[in-house]
Amino acid sequence: MRIPAFDGLRGVLALAVVISHVSALTYVPWVAPARPDLFGYLTWHLGAPAVDVFFVLSGYVVALSCARYPGVWAFYAARVRRLYPLALLGALLGLLVARPVAALIPEHVAPGGLLPFLREGLHGIDVMGALTLGLGGWYDANRLNPPLWTMAVETYASVLMPLMVVSARRLGWRALIPWLLGSALLTPLFWPVLLMPAFLLGALLALRPVTLPRPALIPVLVVGTVTLLIRHLLGSDDALLRWPAALGAGLVLLAVRDLNPAGLLSGPAQWLGERSFALYVTHFPVMVVFVWLLGPALGVRASALLAVPACLLVAHAVHAVNVPFFRRAARRVSPGVS
Template identity: 60%
Template sequence: MSTPHPRVLAFDGLRGLLALAVVLSHVAALTFLPGRTQPSSFDYLLWHFGAPAVDVFFVLSGLVVARSYVRRPALWPYLAARLRRLAPLGLLGAVLGLGLARPLAASLPADLAPHGLLPILTEPLTGLDLQGVLTLGLGGWFEANRVNPPLWTLAIELYASALLPLMVWAARRWGWTALLISLPLAFGMVFVFWPLMVMPLFLLGVLLALQPPQVPARLLPLVGVLGAGVLLCRHVLGSDDAYLRWLTALGAAGVLLALEGLQPAFFQQRWAQWLGERSYALYATHFPVMVAAVWLGWNSIGVTGSGLLAVPVCLLVAHLAHHLTQGRSAQRVPRLLPEVSHD
């Protein structure tokens, strides 16, 4: 029988800051995407907060969901609970993308921000896109940038949730060797279905949960600083290469080890916990709100200015979405299955 693991409040606070980092990176993505044009220094700084934040999300998800699963390793209740956790906000984000972001983006001047995500929102949707977005990726991969860009990671979360029991088995059987085995497998499968290339990040989180390295307390600050440096190396390298995630995931692991061991008060403050509780809602709903802000304000304060001013509105919408899908009103709905994770 596994010993229950206490909830790590520092992880909750970190989750909120990660979601905010993604929001800020999408302010830059309104006008800049790598390979399309040279970014300004401001765009460069903001853009490279997004990918590291997502990398930490993936590793953290593997960690906390694995701990929850091993406490109650019933497969079907686990899968149903994960779907219940991810689907409501994911579908809300899809509805906001289809009903708000796309129509408003289509009404903006075509040359307003030609190198960012706005023109992509006006591209025609395929049948596979619609099938994928309405099933959150389970019915087939879709180009989330044409609907609501953050939804691509939600689909990957669902794939990882389905594979997590296998990851737990592999971690228990082979320990950290499982991570080495997963890398060539992921590299080979990328040519069949590219989202599988990020599954080692979730497996890394599973290993942190089941086979955590024993780091002396005096070394935890150094591990955290080095981890943050590796995690943010994109700001130095300027690279958006997807395989760089395999390296930055190690930085994410160092940050998570340090936070769990040190429990810094900064991440446990009330505002950080409030933000952490609403992190998934913020992640799923912020981009359509940002597009609406651009639609309202581009002519007076520009695209980037509108995106920045949208951030407080995104927080408000996330608060409302959180209460709609996860708050007390949602909890009044009878639940036949236990919660599996608070990630």
């Protein structure tokens, strides 16, 4: 079942990720430990909460999709068709645009951001990871197109989604206990496992729906938003904050689903939502090009901000074309799956 408010929310989240990468071009905590200015602090910490909501929302939508398909392989084929074309396009833009252009930008321009990663050598596992959406081995997407790290996480969640659906149907909300324990045990071996409970939370919200009384929706939205933005309060980007942030994301989704905020139903929000996936995978290479062209005169941040309208235009073009070549190839691989 399509929920228009979720479509609008997806667009707002994608734009938040884009804005966070304006700061990420000059500041990444594990590269530049010094505190950024207020703008950098506030915008940098927008990215992770937006992605946390994406993960829970993806669990919600994909669980419903999985439940509709008659078999696991039909579901997997549909997920390949959904994820692979644009993810591959994003990888190609990283390989053919972001990396070559980043090599032309002087190293002193933004030494503390993501640009230095694009100048590092590529390894076989990076290429294999990009081509297989992570199934061929985890890859450092920072060396290719930084936002693409979530594509591998989405792939792992898609592989596990039939098991999540079974868990949600048989155990209900109790399914969170074994998944959280398993995630805690396996995360030291493979850290993306830490993120799987967020997808399960979305699946539970979809398959074991919770209905809140109308007067509780605004307080739940406020509590969820504050919990989601815990990084702004703590000034930390610790990976373990993903779990409380996912809880906040779940509360936000519950409230948004029943409140149907007019802002998320507006034309601009819906327009963004339709193009959110294309915007997510294409925006970073566009920003790198703008930094190369305008950075010497305007600085990295101003150049990246001026790139945002161009990012929207590129996303619109990709959405309009819908990557027909890749779509046709996907249909040949999985004929009969709509």
